Amino acid sequence: MFMILGYPAPLMFGQLLLGLINGAFFALLSLGLAVIFGMLNIVNFAHGALFMLGAFVAWGLLNFLGVNYWVALLLAPLIVGFFGVLLEKTLISRLYKLDHLYGLLLTFGLALVIEGLARNEFGSSGVPYPIPSQLQGAMNLGFMFMPIYRGWVVLASAIMCLITWLIIEKTSIGATLRAATENAPLVQAFGINVPRMITLTYAGGVALAAFAGVLAAPIYSVNPNMGANFIITVFAVVVIGGMGSILGSIVTGFGLGIIEGLTKVFYPQGSSVVIFVVMVIVLLVRPAGLFGKAA
């Protein structure tokens, strides 16, 4: 059998593909974080909790209202996004003039409250969410057995990342938004409602987290801790990519997914640490991150 570094080739190809799939989640979550940080200067520690909320909303929609996966994929981000509007209007908007630390503390506290409430309501072992019938089954790729649903996850995240990038970098809305972060008073002087724009940006970032949550529901256990497991890694991804860089978080998300996947073959015990090792190296060499602009 053809070998790569002492491992059978099919196993290695399989691991690369798995890394790409996990990377899709990293990319989608870090994208939302990067949007929020880039535009609002808020380090949104509640992101993991909102990701979890997205999965639970999808579960609730299915079990109480009979709403299927596809509709939930649209509806859950809207519902959680609306919740984000409430959070931004009532709490987060008060912190823009203060140091980053305050935003971090507030959103971290919010995460603990949201996760605590969910734990109280649903316990910690989680609730089952089935894979939608259209995406069940698997394809035999020759070197591995590829679940159709995982393929869909990669596709859906890639499309969502592309759309977000296009909106921010290529449309007039995105241009205004970027201008507003550079100089809010000036943009406001042109008659643009900057506070509302900021609110909607936060809601958008949050909706991305919820979207990822719905995507994750059929493959991970839907439980109150699911976001906490991801969030630290995702923060590392954002830091490596360059705080606030949209393209950076997408590329780094997929890249680190692959690095983590390979670590699981060569040294499984280290798979939870490898991303932070990469982070340390990147920060030593490029303090602003791979795609960040030096301050």
Next chain:
Amino acid sequence: MILSRRSLLATTAAGASLPLFGHRARAQANTIKIGVMNDQSGPYRDTGGTSSVAAVQMAVEEFASKGFKVEVISADHQNKPDLGTQLASQWYDRDGVDVIMDVPTSSVGLAVAGVAKAKNKLHLNIGSASAELSNGACAPSVIHYIYDTYMLAKSTGGATVKSGGDSWFFITADYAFGKQLQADTSAMVLASGGKVAGSVAYPFPGTTDFSSFLLQAQASGAKVLGLANAGGDTVNSVKQAKEFGITIRIATMLMFITDVHALGLDVAQGLTLTESFYWDMNDKTRAFTKRFLPRSPNNYPNMIHAGNYSAALHFLKAVADMGLPAAKANGTAIADRMKAMPVADDAFQGSIRKDGRGMFPAYLFQVKKPSESKGKWDYYNQLQTTSAEDAYKPLSASTCSYIKA
């Protein structure tokens, strides 16, 4: 304004704390204090957690008063051994706790057992799996109540090998429990003439994606995939194995009914697992469950919940038997009294061996198909019963030092 509100708070706090301290000092002489320590917010919350606390409280209420009061307190050890050690010392030394119960997560359970041993205080371990608790880490004042890694290996592992699953690959949680479970199961497999094809140890806690390890297991050519993990990790492993069409047989070495509930019967059907309690086994267990459910409406009792109830009740009977002052004075003495008395309640019937090993039969269950399940939490078919003598490591092979003296 702020100042006055602050001083008001300070006064209230001081006023409230004074009678509280006085009350505690007075009450302690005539009160047995039970401390339940477990995971109340993490991956093992549902296998023990607040439902275990409720089970202990139920035992206390059902235990007719014998002239002393019983108080139950609880805390979350967050699966951190350092936190568990610190809490245990504080409870035993400062708060007058007479017994610490439950303590799942073997790394924390072993740490708390160490504290109990050093202070000669009673520790009833229900939640941890590591068989070390009644072997290398045994202590005269520590009792390991309803299950351990040896018994899981013997029951689930033994049955799997017997039905043809003779080559194994392990996916193991990289800490005390997972390693012990893998070691005990490997020994069992090798002793039965099987072989171990390989294993991966993954970081605990914090791993959510097991697909990479599952593919490695598939590639190893082993006939059986042994999952030496628990709780949410087992749920994720099984869910993803099904998704990736992993065709090799899965042996969930430690799984509770609460995990089966989280997976759903669609995914969990056909798995075999070992528990020493099932709520729907006989009239006694059903009666116990009926009384328990109002206290834990979303969580049917698994062996850990039932074990906490039984251990608390047995402990209180022993206290009543030997008298409060003697029971409070010496952890070893009360443990010895518990070992001398038979365990008999609605959840468990058996005894406790001199090395602190609880002796109850182990039941091998198979998870029902969705079509077989007739109602809520109707999940198990019983496949076999292993007597306590066969299920647990014999005293002759024990590495516990004090029983040899």
